[in-house]
Amino acid sequence: MANIKEVARIAGVSAATVSKYLNGVTVKEKNKESIDRAIKETNFRVNTIARSLRTNRSGTVGLLIPDLRFAFFTELVSEIENALEEHGYSAIVCDYRSDPELEEKKIRFLLDKQVDALIIAPVNTSADEGGDTDVPIIYLDQFIDGKPRDFILIDNARASAEAVSHLISMGHTRIGIINGPMSAYTARERLKGYYGAFCDAGLNVDLQYIKSGTFDMHSGYALTSELLDSEAPPTAILATNSDITTGAVIAVKERGLTIGKDVSLVGFDNLEIARVLTPKLTIVVQPIEKIARATVMTLMKRLSGGGEPGVTMLEAELVLQGSVADIRQ
Amino acid sequence: MANIKEVARIAGVSAATVSKYLNGVTVKEKNKESIDRAIKETNFRVNTIARSLRTNRSGTVGLLIPDLRFAFFTELVSEIENALEEHGYSAIVCDYRSDPELEEKKIRFLLDKQVDALIIAPVNTSADEGGDTDVPIIYLDQFIDGKPRDFILIDNARASAEAVSHLISMGHTRIGIINGPMSAYTARERLKGYYGAFCDAGLNVDLQYIKSGTFDMHSGYALTSELLDSEAPPTAILATNSDITTGAVIAVKERGLTIGKDVSLVGFDNLEIARVLTPKLTIVVQPIEKIARATVMTLMKRLSGGGEPGVTMLEAELVLQGSVADIRQ
DNA sequence: TTGTAGGCGTTATCAA
DNA sequence: TTGATAACGCCTACAA
Numbered sequence: 001m002a003n004i005k006e007v008a009r010i011a012g013v014s015a016a017t018v019s020k021y022l023n024g025v026t027v028k029e030k031n032k033e034s035i036d037r038a039i040k041e042t043n044f045r046v047n048t049i050a051r052s053l054r055t056n057r058s059g060t061v062g063l064l065i066p067d068l069r070f071a072f073f074t075e076l077v078s079e080i081e082n083a084l085e086e087h088g089y090s091a092i093v094c095d096y097r098s099d100p101e102l103e104e105k106k107i108r109f110l111l112d113k114q115v116d117a118l119i120i121a122p123v124n125t126s127a128d129e130g131g132d133t134d135v136p137i138i139y140l141d142q143f144i145d146g147k148p149r150d151f152i153l154i155d156n157a158r159a160s161a162e163a164v165s166h167l168i169s170m171g172h173t174r175i176g177i178i179n180g181p182m183s184a185y186t187a188r189e190r191l192k193g194y195y196g197a198f199c200d201a202g203l204n205v206d207l208q209y210i211k212s213g214t215f216d217m218h219s220g221y222a223l224t225s226e227l228l229d230s231e232a233p234p235t236a237i238l239a240t241n242s243d244i245t246t247g248a249v250i251a252v253k254e255r256g257l258t259i260g261k262d263v264s265l266v267g268f269d270n271l272e273i274a275r276v277l278t279p280k281l282t283i284v285v286q287p288i289e290k291i292a293r294a295t296v297m298t299l300m301k302r303l304s305g306g307g308e309p310g311v312t313m314l315e316a317e318l319v320l321q322g323s324v325a326d327i328r329q
Numbered sequence: 330m331a332n333i334k335e336v337a338r339i340a341g342v343s344a345a346t347v348s349k350y351l352n353g354v355t356v357k358e359k360n361k362e363s364i365d366r367a368i369k370e371t372n373f374r375v376n377t378i379a380r381s382l383r384t385n386r387s388g389t390v391g392l393l394i395p396d397l398r399f400a401f402f403t404e405l406v407s408e409i410e411n412a413l414e415e416h417g418y419s420a421i422v423c424d425y426r427s428d429p430e431l432e433e434k435k436i437r438f439l440l441d442k443q444v445d446a447l448i449i450a451p452v453n454t455s456a457d458e459g460g461d462t463d464v465p466i467i468y469l470d471q472f473i474d475g476k477p478r479d480f481i482l483i484d485n486a487r488a489s490a491e492a493v494s495h496l497i498s499m500g501h502t503r504i505g506i507i508n509g510p511m512s513a514y515t516a517r518e519r520l521k522g523y524y525g526a527f528c529d530a531g532l533n534v535d536l537q538y539i540k541s542g543t544f545d546m547h548s549g550y551a552l553t554s555e556l557l558d559s560e561a562p563p564t565a566i567l568a569t570n571s572d573i574t575t576g577a578v579i580a581v582k583e584r585g586l587t588i589g590k591d592v593s594l595v596g597f598d599n600l601e602i603a604r605v606l607t608p609k610l611t612i613v614v615q616p617i618e619k620i621a622r623a624t625v626m627t628l629m630k631r632l633s634g635g636g637e638p639g640v641t642m643l644e645a646e647l648v649l650q651g652s653v654a655d656i657r658q
Numbered sequence: 659t660t661g662t663a664g665g666c667g668t669t670a671t672c673a674a
Numbered sequence: 675t676t677g678a679t680a681a682c683g684c685c686t687a688c689a690a
Contacts, residue, residue: 003683014661019685028659049381049443050683053666058378060421060442068407071398078397078424090442092389093422095407113389113419114378217601246602253582254607273546277579332667343677348669357675379667382682 002042010038022046052114061089061299062110064103064120068095070215071242072269072286073121076140079292080119087300089116098123111135117299123184136302138295143185143311150302150309152295156186159284159316160193160238161200163266166282166318167236168201171328172264176227176234178244180215187212190240209234220247228255228263235264235327242269245281249273264324279322286316331371339367351375381443390418390628391439393432393449397424399544400571401598401615402450405469408621409448416629418445427452440464446628452513465631467624472514472640479631479638481624485515488613488645489522489567490529492595495611495647496565497530500657501593505556505563507573509544516541519569538563549576557584557592564593564656571598574610578602593653608651615645 004022008015011034021027021035038044052058061084065073081091092113096102100123110118111133118133121140138150160177167175177194180187191210198205211227213219220239227234228251237252239245245267249259257263260279267274267283274281294312301307333351337344340363350356350364367373381387390413394402410420421442425431429452439447440462447462450469467479489506496504506523509516520539527534540556542548549568556563557580566581568574574596581592588594589608596603596612603610623641630636 004685005683015683016661016663016685017659020660023685026659031660045441047382047443047683048441049378049387050666051685052378053376053382053668053682054684054686056666068397069400069403074398074403081422081424085438090421090423090438092419093410094419095410109414109419112374112377114376218604243601249579250582250602250606253579256585273575273579275547278583333669334667344667345669345677345679346675348667349676352669355675360676376667379682380669382684383667383669385682 001047002044003047004044006042007035007038007044010041011035057116058114059089060113060115061091062107062113062115062118063091063093064106064110064118065093065095066098066121066123068093071246071271072288075288076121076292079289080295083292083296087296091119096123117303119295119299136299138299138302140291140295141186148309150298151311152291152298152314153311154286154291154314154316156189156316157193157196159286159318160190160240161197162193162318163238163284164194164197165200166320167238167264167266167324168197168203170236170264170324170326172234172236172324173203174206174209174232174234174236176209176211176224176237178220178223178227178237178239178248179210179212180219180240180244182212184215187215187240194238208232215241215243217243217247217250220244221251222247224248224251228252228257233263236266236324237263238266240268242267242271245269245271245283246273249277249281260323260325266318266324270319274321277323281323282321283319284316285319287314290314330376331373332376333373335371336364336367336373339370340364386445387443388418389442389444390420391436391442391444391447392420392422393435393439393447394422394424395427395450395452397422400575400600401617404617405450405621408618409624412621412625416625420448425452446632448624448628465628467628467631469620469624470515477638479627480640481620481627481643482640483615483620483643483645485518485645486522486525488615488647489519489569490526491522491647492567492611492613493523493526494529495649496567496593496595496653497526497532499565499593499653499655501563501565501653502532503535503538503561503563503565505538505540505553505566507549507552507556507566507568507577508539508541509548509569509573511541513544516544516569523567537561544570544572546572546576546579549573550580551576553577553580557581557586562592565595565653566592567595569597571596571600574598574600574612575602578606578610589652589654595647595653599648603650606652610652611650612648613645614648616643619643 004015004018008018013031018035077093084091094106096106117135118137122142140152143151143153179191182188211223213223239248252259252263259265267281270285274283333344333347337347342360347364406422413420423435425435446464447466451471469481472480472482508520540552542552568577581588586592596610599614603612
């Protein structure tokens with residue numbers, strides 16, 4: 001394993017010159033060549049550990065998410081990793097299985113790994129995680145009340161309001177919403193939007209159509225089944241995340257009902273399932289790539305010591321595709 | 330940011346003693362106490378970067394997978410991370426989007442990050458990745474011909490043979506298989522098992538029932554649709570991975586067919602969808618946790634310089650649940 | 659533009 | 675059992 005000294009010796013210059021060359025400082029053309037040759041000859045690669053020790057930057061970012069198996073986070077992680085890498089950073093991804101205690105533990109773990117920053121998609125929206133560190137932290141998806149911090153959020157209320165308004169405009173009034181737990185900021189906001197849309201239309205909300213569970217497929221399946229099997233089943237359903245949407249699709253199909261005819265469905269997130277079905281699902285698409293970009297951009301700003309923490313709010317998009325029936329008289 | 334020197338000064342001992350204490354060397358009870366106190370007082374945490382530079386071990390393992398969005402790999406990553414962490418290692422996960430070129434690039438990237446080892450789920454089963462490095466590499470899922478290396482595989486041929494034999498024993502002879510690309514070792518093996526089962530039963534294979542595409546939901550959906558819409562549709566289908574299974578389920582349901590009655594289906598991998606349906610899907614379950622454990626155990630052995638590289642073959646399990654109809658006369 | 663020298667925080671060696 | 679010291683590989687004043 002060659003090091004700079006070795007390269008310098010072979011190239012006939014000092015280690016400092018090699019280091020400078022490697023870091024973009026101008027070097028005599030002749031030296032450039034001999035250094036390049038020596039590097040090739042020795043198969044030299046910079047030792048990032050030594051560099052980190054010296055520069056106090058590890059080039060890694062801790063990425064902490066509730067559960068790698070949730071489709072939304074899987075995609076988000078994938079995008080964030082890519083965006084980070086464009087800036088020369090790599091991610092250490094940790095999954096805390098939606099367990100707040102484990103979440104705290106993993107934060108310690110990541111800080112011990114000398115990450116330069118943390119990106120956290122919190123589940124515990126009341127906690128004060130990583131409060132005592134001075135590495136920059138960007139929070140994703142969920143909002144936490146308290147000190148000013150960096151949040152990258154989507155306008156959940158508006159997104160679901162738009163979806164529900166669309167359903168209302170198509171003549172639906174018995175509209176179910178399959179939601180996550182009320183402890184989650186996103187679930188609360190999405191419910192708020194649901195109410196808002198009814199309000200705007202001058203309609204009353206019927207509480208039997210509001211279902212709150214967890215954000216996974218099983219919950220989506222069970223709650224949708226409940227609604228469909230009730231006395232006055234909804235004519236339309238809003239599923240508030242990708243896994244719930246998958247569960248809802250299965251529940252509907254299992255009853256021999258046709259989506260977009262017997263039951264209208266608006267899903268969340270642009271998952272494969274939405275594209276693969278006939279008709280395709282009308283969906284609320286969270287701009288995952290934009291979220292990733294905003295996250296990494298904000299992070300880079302903080303890492304270079306710029307700006308004040310704040311909330312970045314992105315818009316989701318309602319993509320009309322055909323799973324909503326027009327039942328206007 | 331306190332360091333060992335600082336702790337040593339406060340505790341009234343030398344830095345060497347503190348270091349030894351931290352690394353499990355016996356220290357006088359009295360010193361132990363004062364060091365502990367100093368650590369607490371200064372909020373000291375070992376600088377892992379400096380430690381790495383000195384010990385030449387980074388404590389990180391590169392984990393390279395084709396696509397984080399494939400359910401099987403998502404779960405695998407999740408398990409491997411956990412297993413690694415139990416041994417004090419953390420993973421840097423890279424997704425190369427099933428692109429062999431990107432795969433090579435990411436290997437370089439990870440090696441530059443000074444990973445102590447690599448775990449690779451290759452897509453390019455003919456390449457010689459990371460061939461020039463001396464960090465241990467464990468290959469997952471796919472077999473690559475060539476020099477002896479460490480592979481953690483499941484007995485794919487046997488798994489699919491067992492599934493198909495089960496279908497045959499239930500009276501099915503028109504059995505479709507929705508497979509991945511023939512460039513993949515796993516797909517080839519699974520097809521081999523399909524042939525083997527027919528062979529054992531003294532039946533001829535009808536090529537029209539063999540469909541090969543990619544390992545994603547879309548392909549699963551499309552190829553299953555083709556089979557179901559053909560002149561003599563199969564009475565049973567084997568879907569050879571989790572995403573294909575999901576696609577197959579959707580295709581079947583969309584045609585108003587009942588799984589386990591009109592069409593029998595054997596899926597792959599223990600995904601939520603299999604548990605959530607009624608009837609539950611009969612599935613081939615890959616022992617993801619065992620794979621993770623075997624991987625990490627093998628890795629630890631190589632890291633401590635022990636043993637020779639070799640193939641670890643694990644068995645998948647056929648879990649009978651009710652999606653296969655008994656159509657014997 | 660180049661080189662010298664010192665230090666980042668830790669561990670390992672060796673002598674006490 | 676402890677401590678002084680050197681070294682891991684790199685970067686960065688500073689001086690030349």
